[in-house]
């Protein structure tokens with residue numbers, strides 16, 4: 330199958346399923362428990378109906394997005410994901426180079442399968458942000474942040490909403506274990522295999538379930554880099570974030586891989602946007618597969634959308650150029666969705682939001 334044959338991101342998933350070992354495909358694809366959150370992340374987009382505007386001169390739509398002072402050609406970025414080498418031997422370096430070719434930001438997981446320094450060295454012009462957790466041993470978090478600063482990373486993304494590993498039934502059934510040669514390259518390997526989630530087979534990298542907002546203040550004191558909080562689903566937490574010196578919020582249920590049966594992120598977004606009131610950049614991920622999904626998120630107050638699993642499907646199938654092609658496909662769909670909805674910029678989408686977007690649940694009332 331050549332790149333031209335991929336009509337949608339779902340096509341990458343279908344082919345990746347036939348190419349990857351089943352347990353690896355499931356590790357990437359699965360959500361927690363019954364995967365209700367993961368499905369909802371997709372199905373709730375369908376409940377938002379578009380009412381296009383016509384005859385609006387959309388000959389040259391401008392997709393440019395501003396985030397944290399940087400301008401990106403599209404409101405798109407790569408979500409943090411562990412172990413890219415599970416699906417392709419070039420791992421995170423290929424993904425970072427793809428991000429660079431498109432001039433989009435990539436969030437590197439602290440559970441990367443290539444050391445964060447090597448990713449930065451091999452793709453020096455990529456906008457790289459480091460994702461980390463509050464670990465039980467704070468020195469582990471502090472050291473990762475220090476290494477990221479030294480390697481030229483531009484921001485720190487603190488993942489919240491993971492006080493303990495989510496339960497992944499598929500990984501348990503598959504007795505999933507990282508294959509020989511793939512490990513959390515920023516840490517020492519530990520001799521324990523935890524099938525549920527390999528992130529938790531890393532020496533000294535235990536998540537701290539006692540973490541609180543005070544730890545965000547602590548992290549703030551450790552670095553000058555901008556800090557974004559990933560995993561915000563509740564407007565109360567968005568308000569807490571506002572009271573601290575953070576630079577952005579990522580609305581995320583981690584692709585439905587942590588708590589099952591949560592709201593979808595597209596559903597959570599409007600209340601969070603209302604609470605934040607434009608005072609912080611809002612990023613969002615979980616379930617974004619179509620250009621119209623991005624259009625809806627921008628209309629509901631997001632500044633940028635992050636993509637997770639499709640990047641790994643594309644990496645598995647085509648390495649660096651696979652990722653470029655998949656993200657380009659999504660970006661092209663977004664451009665077309667803007668034109669067909671009658672919007673020629675992100676601000677035009679926001680201005681027209683109440684006109685072009687209807688919730689089907691609302692229509693049924």
Ligand SMILES: Cc1cc2nc3c(=O)[nH]c(=O)nc-3n(C[C@H](O)[C@H](O)[C@H](O)COP(=O)(O)O)c2cc1C
Pocket residue numbers: 356357358370408409410411438439440460488559581582583584585586614615616617635636637638639641
């Ligand atoms: C294989 C895989 C590994 C992930 N690893 C991490 C991680 O290390 N840290 C993190 O904050 N989120 C992680 N996530 C969650 C993603 O950052 C993101 O929230 C999610 O994948 C977005 O949903 P999508 O895959 O439907 O686009 C991971 C997701 C996948 C699929």
